[in-house]
Amino acid sequence: MHGGMQFTRQYRQIMTPIGSSSDNLPHWAGVFNDEMADFWSGEVVWNGCMAEYTTLKVGGNADAIVFPMGRNELSLLIQGVRKINVTWIILGKGSNVLVPDEGIRGVVIVLGRNFAEIERIKSNNDSVSVRVEAGCSLASLVKWATKHGLSGLEFASGIPGTVGGAIVMNAGAWQREMKDVLSQVTIMDVRGCFRATKAKDMDFTYRSWGQGRGKVAVEGVFQLKKDDPGRVSERCKEYIRLRKERQPYKMASAGSFFKNPKDSEPAGKLIEDAGLKGLKVGGAMVSPIHANFIVNTGKATARDIIELMHVVQEKVQKKFGVGLEPEVKILGGA
Ligand SMILES: Cc1cc2nc3c(=O)[nH]c(=O)nc-3n(C[C@H](O)[C@H](O)[C@H](O)COP(=O)(O)OP(=O)(O)OC[C@H]3O[C@@H](n4cnc5c(N)ncnc54)[C@H](O)[C@@H]3O)c2cc1C
Incomplete structure (x- = not known):
């Protein structure tokens, strides 16, 4: 259990969130506080604006956004919200999700x-085997591996997610x-129970870890090869350079919006050949730089993005007879 002082501070924060009256709290806020009282030390943001937690920068508020301080706190949290029948989802850096305007x-x-x-x-x-917790950013892990002269993760340079999100998405490049x-x-x-599973026994496929819903990737063990730090660094820099050359890295996006279809040209090529760049x-907007990136030009809503997604899907289907499936996870059932 965590220290009483710290808990008292957090509890106050939970009960009287800055900038919102208790009228704005979901009906289960009180019972949630009671359930968390004995163990919680992390932060809770009530009615948090999800646009701030995603790279597409769209989406309404979440009832509560919570930041557990470790795996035991996460486990107790999951058990607690399950007991009071409140739904939950896990988020990393929000770089592969679309949150609806309704939140x-x-x-x-x-x-x-x-x-x-x-x-x-x-x-x-x-x-070398390296154990990494799910909330670590890929950027920090790649930097750490480079510093220690460990090769294998260079491909992940510039992918803006967490290790957990990357495992679940089987992120690649x-x-x-x-x-x-x-x-x-x-x-x-x-x-809230933990189980270590060998990666070779998991059903990883293209952009999926094959574990279904309701599971959380808590940590991964990576096998990396010893190498010269300078050479690892050079490879990382080259991948970053290529990304900057080929992707609209200055604009808000969720990376490749659609999965590359099987037995067909890549999604970006199909969208470009359908004449949709800049739509x-x-x-x-469909990025004029890379057609598989839907970007937020500044004031997009989630609805704009979903509508554009449908237009792209219809036009590509009509022109090439290929159905594009979103790679981006559309949260909240929009
Ligand atoms: C500019 C840009 C470039 C990109 N380039 C690439 C690329 O080259 N290759 C590539 O594969 N992707 C790419 N992406 C997409 C994205 O960065 C990856 O999919 C990344 O791995 C997602 O990690 P995240 O932490 O942001 O996950 P989130 O977006 O936060 O979550 C993605 C999904 O995983 C779930 N999730 C997240 N963490 C966990 C966890 N610990 N346990 C269980 N479920 C979890 C979420 O509920 C959600 O359904 C790019 C995105 C951007 C914005």
């Missing part, structure tokens, strides 16, 4: 910097994916 009912659990330990656990002649460097993943189930709905 999200229930609790958004953000795994971030309080959940971001990196630890070297085993080393032999040419390889340059013909490499997370599954290629993972040896083990610790998964938490809906009851706009409200503030959402």
Whole structure:
């Protein structure tokens, strides 16, 4: 259990959130506070604006956004919200999600910097096993691996997510994916129980970890090869340079919006060949730089993005007979 002083401070924060009256709290706020009282030390933001937690910068408020301070707190939290029948979702850096304008009912659990330990656990002649918590950003992990002269994660340079999000999405680039460097993943189930699973026994496929809903990636163990830090750094820099050249990195987006279809040209090529580069709905636009990026030009709503997504899907279907499936996760059932 955490210290009383700290808890008292947080409890006050929960009960009287800055900038909102208690009228704005969901009806379950009181019972949630009671359920959390004995263990919670992390932050709680009531009626938090989800646009601030996603790279597309759209979306309404979530009833509560919470930041657990470690795996035990996460487990107790999941058990607590389950007991009071409140829905929850996990979020990393929000770089592959679209939050509807209506927001999200229930609790958004953000795994971030309080959940971001990196630890070297085993080393032999040419390889090293590294345990990394889910909230660690890929950027921090790549930087750490580079500094320690460990190769394998260069492909992830410039992917703006957390390790947990990258495992769940089996994030990849340059013909490499997370599954290629993972040896083990610790998964938490809906009851808050942990289980370590060998990566080779998981059903990783293109942009999916195959574990279904309600599971949380808590940490991963990566197998990295010893290398010269300078050479690792050069490869990372080259991948970043290519991204900056080929992607609209200065604009708000969620990366590639659609999955590349099987047995067809890549989604970006199909969208470009359908003449859709630069197409706009409200503030959402098909990027003129990379057609598989839907960007927020500044004032887009989630509705704009969803409408544009439908137009792109219809036009590509009509022209090429190919159905495009979103890679971006549309949260809240919009
Ligand atoms: C500019 C840009 C470039 C990108 N380039 C690439 C690329 O090259 N390759 C690529 O694959 N992706 C790319 N992406 C997409 C995105 O960065 C990756 O999918 C990333 O791995 C998502 O991580 P996240 O922490 O942001 O996940 P989020 O967007 O926060 O979550 C994504 C999904 O995973 C779930 N989730 C997140 N964390 C966990 C967890 N610990 N346990 C269980 N579920 C979880 C969420 O509920 C959600 O359904 C890009 C995005 C942007 C904005």
